[in-house]
Amino acid sequence: MAKRRKGGRTKAKETNWQERVIQIRRVSKVVKGGKKLSFRAIVVVGNENGQVGVGVGKAGDVIGAVRKGVADGKKQLIDVALTKSNSITHLVNGTSGGxxxxxxxxAPGTGVIAGGAVRTVLELAGVKNILAKQLGSNNPLNNARAVVNALEALRTLAEVAQERGVPLEHLYT
Structure with a gap:
């Protein structure tokens, strides 16, 4: 099962984080003097080793919005249990909004078969062999959050054995 990470990382470990911007959108807010323009950036942060997070940032300029999105993504990190073949343990569904x-x-050698924001999240999580399908909305933010929701729902054999209160060997028989 994916667990949320807490802070406390050192500067040396922060160098292996990768950031990918999924979407930058110009948004406006109506104020007394007219319209105030700002930018919204959706950013995926991951280390390609089982940790990934999706963040959103808004600012008056694109660089500031991306910086805020990266900071938000690092706060939302989850741990993903990967198999030896860099896949996931079982089929899982995730939802977010629509x-x-x-x-x-x-199987090993398949690659990442997914589209849009789903592909980006899975690649930065370190998954190498996976099949994914988006249903319903094609909003990049909701799709990215739906994948994170699905990855959080993953459970390993050891976790299932512990929940059931049986030895791990009994699951194989």
Missing amino acids: AKVIVRPA
Whole structure:
């Protein structure tokens, strides 16, 4: 099962984080003097080793919005349990708003078969062999959050055995 990470990372470990911008959108707010323009950036942060987060930032300029999105993404990090073949343990569904995502493990050599924001999140999580399908909305933010929701729902065999209160060997028989 994916667990949220807490702070406390050192500067040396922060160098391996990768950031990818999914979307930059110009948004406006109506104020007394007219319209105030700002930018919204959706950013995915991951280390390609089982940790990924999705963040949103708004600012008056694009660089500031991306910086805020990266900071937000690092606060939202989850741990993803990967198999030896860099896939996931079992089929899982995730939802967020109107978006639904189906994520399915694949054989080694398959690659990442997914589109849009789903592909970006899975690649930065370190998944190499997976099949994914977006259903419903094609809003990039909701799809990215739906994938994170699905990855959070993953459970390993050891976790299932512990929940059931049986030894791990009994699950194989």
